[in-house]
Amino acid sequence: MAKNDFYNSKFDKGTQSKLEVFKEYFKESFPVFLHSNIFDEVFIYDFFAGQGLNGQGEYGTAFNILNEIKPYCDDIKRSKKKVYIVLNDKKESGILKSNVLEFFNTCKTDCKGNCIFSENSNIIVKAEDFKTYFSSIYPRMLSRKKAAKLLYLDPFNFVINNDLFNKLINIPSADFICFMPSFFLRRFPLEPAFNRYIDTSKIDFEETKPAHCHRVIADYFKTLVPPDKEYFMGCFSIKKDSGYNGLLFGSNHTLGAEKFQKVCWKIDNVTGEADYNIDRELTYDKQGVLFEDVKIPWKIKQFYNDLESQIKDGKIKTDIDAYKFALKNRCLVKHAADKLKELMKNLKIEEFKTTNNDIHKIKSATVIKIK
Template identity: 30%
Template structure:
């Protein structure tokens, strides 16, 4: 029987959303590295790991990590690969409970041959900046920072993580707290370069997006291509907003995170609530024309850019899609509609706005305007 964490409460709905996003992302992320020829070890760093379950035996991130590994057992066995899972929590009692829970789960799932676990009870920063630097510099890494990211992920840490190759990281931020106390020295001191007036003046619903944007200041100038993607989560109290921020330098990392996010919420792909007030927009107002939804606005923008020749091919369309926080399906729908409406023509039955065609196969097709 897994041991219960006597210190923890049941996870609330917002926590479940957070864990689902992590799990869905890992589910998309893992097969990329299992199938890749890249020989570096596949590593997951869950550095605020907790004890494994909440009070009601709902699985936390480390148990979910094992469940995803088990789901991909066939390809892991076929490619003879293992996943190295580093589990850390500052609380040594939690780590002892976690060790027992993980050993049991590994047995239950029969994944002993495909997972290697390592436990530590260290402060997060020591764990990253001292204990695991060697592994971090030599692996394909997914790092989950599930606590207090505003305090822990300061400029130095953000830049260290960004300097790592083939590394994606996700961190948690209590954005409402920053919104409520932007002038507190205790808040400001973690990020002296942030524009706290901007954070202060934003609407409470959008605060996590604005906090996320502030982290862009930390991107080193030599990093040319990167994505920093927010996902806002409203707590069940309907007052507090927190969220995840995903950081990646690889288009496939962004692509996979956005897929997970749009799976979580097909309305906006970046919150567990109606952050853009789309339901209202859909209904419209009797006297006013209906305003566009987030997907429709993106599709209209894409159409205009294609007609202006700013977007000339599927590669341009793919990168616009990622940069605007959308998925290939949204772009494809519009481009196919433009083809049906005889606004453009191209040499393929579909728009090829996806990673496989653009980056892997380098199959670039031009969208030509139809002369009227």
């Protein structure tokens, strides 16, 4: 679909799913950044903001950010924390800027207080080439260690390669979500244009189902994280017409990973990975099943088996290890807690108190003792 048609048409289901993940993650993460004593500033980047909304009045990510931040204006004032919103689009910046100013003009008429945002001060609309702009601000991103950063990358084509990925995962206090047109890569793995971004020789699409193509690409990027670096990757697959695309997520903190998984599992309560039945589970869409064993999704059964095996082998030694193992396998902390409780009930490990969330608040890890 041409860009003009995209902005003039109603968003399709795939686009709606993508925007929902972007929006829900912002709703989960922004209050954390704002109320944290660790951060002095909050930077929100939408590098491919488009026009902000379409001709039908449906909000894109940029307008979802503006709309969702409105309830926190008083909190921002009280915190005296500076919040910057940077909206960039090389081709659509003129329309984007006009739409943003109209949004704020409408907002100000409904607001009795002084607006905390002002043009070119902390609400910034840019018309930059992404690569050039990102390279220019990257050193400042690295140096501002007490600034929380939320990076949205929603291009029409591929932008993330090994070099950009390496830069993203090394930005301190930063979470990113990037859209990827994964199905095109699966269809044309030898296309030189795609090989500039991904080493397709290290991805075997022939052995995987088309519906899993984004999961496979996400696993590829996961291998690029240095083994000595603790980093949390996530992904969410999106069905668009007859193809499959998706989102790639990254955070260097467990809370970011927890928030992303919470959003994904809210949308897909079977695998937490897609807006369609990615593993063809019988339990999808609340379908009735006759046998109890079938009620547990394959992904969860596999996770339970792997977790128990890693505990037996001594690779997972503490409760925190188990919870992080869940997050790195795109599961919820609760899934690890449920398995730990089962192992306690079956007298395989000694009892201790578990938690279902906020593992960063655990003051000291509990050693898992095998009976």
